[in-house]
């Protein structure tokens with residue numbers, strides 16, 4: 001097969017039989033793996049590569065014949081009646097959902113040496129992203145089941161896509177923390193394989209520079225999730241369990257679950273086959289733009305145009321300023337945050353046709369303008385949000401826009417690069433990712449009627465951010481706005497220098513006046529009321545320089561740590577009614 005595909009160079013340097021036979025066998029083992037993990041096998045891979053490399057050399061625009069325009073979608077306002085009723089609809093549907101986290105990426109831009117899902121989402125509690133995601137799914141499971149009564153024992157499946165770069169550490173994180181309370185059988189790990197690298201425009205496979213019996217490989221992208229789900233058999237199993245929705249999400253968005261209930265509510269009430277979550281997008285921000293594309297032949301689709309392609313597409317279609325903000329101060333194209341909600345039935349039908357193959361692209365870096373040689377080997381890549389590209393025009397493809405403060409704060413950039421982000425654009429750093437949690441929680445409590453002090457502006461790792469009171473809660477305390485509103489009563493207030501950790505279900509703020517640090521832990525059956533002042537020296541914020549290697553990497557990349565001077569920590573381990581008042 002390789003010889004038919006003109007890959008004889010792979011064997012040219014092979015010595016006679018009897019020499020290096022084990023290594024030669026190892027070579028074929030790898031070929032077998034590469035062949036079986038790509039839809040259509042290596043022959044398809046090589047042929048697809050030849051075509052895409054030829055298009056790239058010819059400078060062919062992948063959007064040739066398409067004109068972009070701004071699509072219309074659902075725009076939600078946090079906390080209004082519509083939002084609250086969509087959240088209720090979403091929680092009800094959640095028991096019919098399955099969650100899929102794509103976590104195979106190395107996070108090269110962040111440069112963190114561990115896996116990103118093990119990073120603290122915030123350092124007030126130190127809980128990592130994976131713990132927060134699992135606790136959020138478990139809370140949804142419980143709340144959703146409650147809505148249908150006693151007969152419901154559903155366990156929401158949770159799939160994590162890993163890669164060789166993240167697999168072992170992800171499993172270790174889960175196992176050493178008892179799956180953060182989830183039943184191990186609820187979690188499925190699907191590991192994506194890398195794909196063969198391409199050495200030239202003829203799609204000759206590249207050999208590993210360190211091992212001539214190995215084909216060099218690189219990641220194929222998050223789009224692999226669709227073929228992996230298809231071949232795993234999980235989709236059919238979910239269908240037989242009468243599940244209806246598959247929700248995809250990424251490794252480091254600590255705000256995501258603020259948006260899940262209402263977005264799922266939109267999918268359910270609008271009957272969307274595909275629903276992408278979006279936020280207002282700043283021009284040139286590194287998130288794709290959701291765009292309506294109309295072809296000269298009349299076809300239209302609503303699709304993510306990736307951030308590096310939006311500017312050239314706009315310039316080529318009569319927008320000389322390219323990717324620019326409009327009078328609102330934002331790009332007119334909503335920003336894709338890659339949280340996708342797919343309706344399971346139509347998803348399975350589509351994958352039966354495609355076997356999960358997703359439209360691919362190639363991005364070679366040429367040595368010069370003749371485009372005959374590459375600076376380094378390249379490979380085909382694919383993105384999970386390109387799934388709708390193959391759908392028929394009858395498919396119901398929509399999107400839901402929410403405020404950035406509520407729904408999106410990823411951790412992607414290292415401190416040095418974050419500091420260079422143009423002023424007014426989001427940093428997408430560990431610093432901004434954590435501060436965004438406090439900001440969102442403060443704004444949510446304000447909307448629920450509490451008085452939350454204004455933020456102060458401070459600079460960490462050369463990034464200017466708003467520092468709000470450090471308020472966090474476990475998902476079982478506040479899954480939806482309605483839950484939170486019911487637990488914030490009376491005239492509660494929280495000062496700027498305060499930190500509040502709520503870890504329990506039935507904790508009520510009824511005129512709490514917090515000026516310091518308060519940590520509350522309570523079992524579900526304990527009902528705890530807080531009234532009156534809580535005052536102590538609290539936790540102060542210390543600046544940390546990212547180059548200071550005496551600090552842990554998790555701390556250095558955010559540029560601050562807490563000095564825990566004084567706090568009030570209360571634990572309620574017994575059922576019953578309790579109150580704490582000064």
Ligand SMILES: O=c1ccn([C@@H]2O[C@H](COP(=O)(O)OP(=O)(O)O[C@H]3O[C@H](CO)[C@H](O)[C@H](O)[C@H]3O)[C@@H](O)[C@H]2O)c(=O)[nH]1
Pocket residue numbers: 102103104105106161163219220221222249250251252286287288289304306307336337338383385410412
């Ligand atoms: O081979 C891969 C590559 C990435 N990932 C995972 O895919 C997710 C996204 O990866 P990146 O954070 O590197 O993605 P980008 O920032 O390049 O962009 C993506 O996320 C943005 C929002 O965060 C926009 O939505 C954009 O359109 C979308 O392509 C991560 O969870 C990552 O772990 C994999 O699982 N396998």
